[in-house]
C-alpha cells in the first residue's frame with residue numbers, strides 16, 4: 001500500500017470525496033463473486049481453454065464450432081449471473097455523483113443490470129451476435145439456444161459481439177475510454193490483472209494526465225508498483241462496500 005503510511009481506505013475516501021470526477025475501470029475480478037470465472041489463474045477460463053485455440057479471431061474464422069464450445073459456456077454463465085455488491089456499490093457511487101463512468105472489459109452486462117448508466121463496454125458484450133460475413137446483428141436471445149451454434153440468415157456462423165484477440169477495440173468505446181482517462185480526477189482500477197493491451201494503457205493515460213489511481217484487487221498487478229497510488233487489497237465487494245459506507249459518514 002502506498003498511501004504515505006495513512007490508513008489506505010480512509011485515504012481513498014478522502015481522494016474520492018475531494019476529486020469526485022472519478023471513473024472506474026473494471027475487469028473479470030469484479031464479476032467473480034457473481035459466479036463468473038476470471039480468465040487467468042488456476043481456476044480461470046484460460047486454464048480450461050487455450051486462448052490461442054479458442055479466443056482469437058483467426059481461431060473463430062478457422063473453426064467457429066470449436067470456439068462456440070467455449071462461447072456456449074460463457075454465454076450460459078453470463079446469462080445466469082446477477083450483479084453482486086461490488087456492481088451495486090459502483091452504481092450507488094454514480095448515483096451520488098462520485099463516479100461518472102465505468103469502463104469495463106467485461107462482456108456480462110452486470111454493471112447495467114446493477115443500475116450503472118454510463119458504461120463503456122471496451123470488449124463488447126454478449127447481448128448481440130454479429131455475422132463476420134455480412135455484418136448483420138441479432139439479439140443473442142433470439143438466435144441462440146444452449147447447445148446450438150447460431151446462424152445468420154446468410155448461412156454463416158454468428159459471433160458474439162465481443163472482442164476476440166486479433167480484433168480491434170470498438171472505435172467509439174476506445175475514444176470514450178481514452179477521453180474519460182484523460183479527463184478524470186481519479187481512476188478506480190477494479191479486478192483486472194492489467195495484462196491485456198490496450199485496456200492496460202488506460203490507467204497510465206489517467207496517471208499521466210494527473211489522475212490519482214486506486215487499485216482494488218486481492219493481488220498486486222503490474223500497475224501496483226508503477227502507476228497505483230493506493231492499493232486496496234481485498235475482494236471488490238468488500239472494499240467497495242466499505243468505501244461507499246465510509247463516503248456516507
Ligand code: OAD
Pocket residue numbers: 026027028029030032033038039040041044055105106123163164165190191192193194195196216217218219221234235236237
Ligand atoms: P484476469 O482474469 O486477467 O484478472 C482478474 C483479476 O481479478 C486478477 O488480478 C485477480 O487478482 C482479480 N480478482 C479475482 N477475484 C477478485 C475479486 N473478488 N475482487 C477483485 N478482484 C479480484 O481478467 P481481466 O484483467 O479482466 O479479454 O482480463 C482482461 C481481458 O483478458 C479480458 O477482458 C479478456 C481476457 O482475455 C478478451 O477476451 C479480449
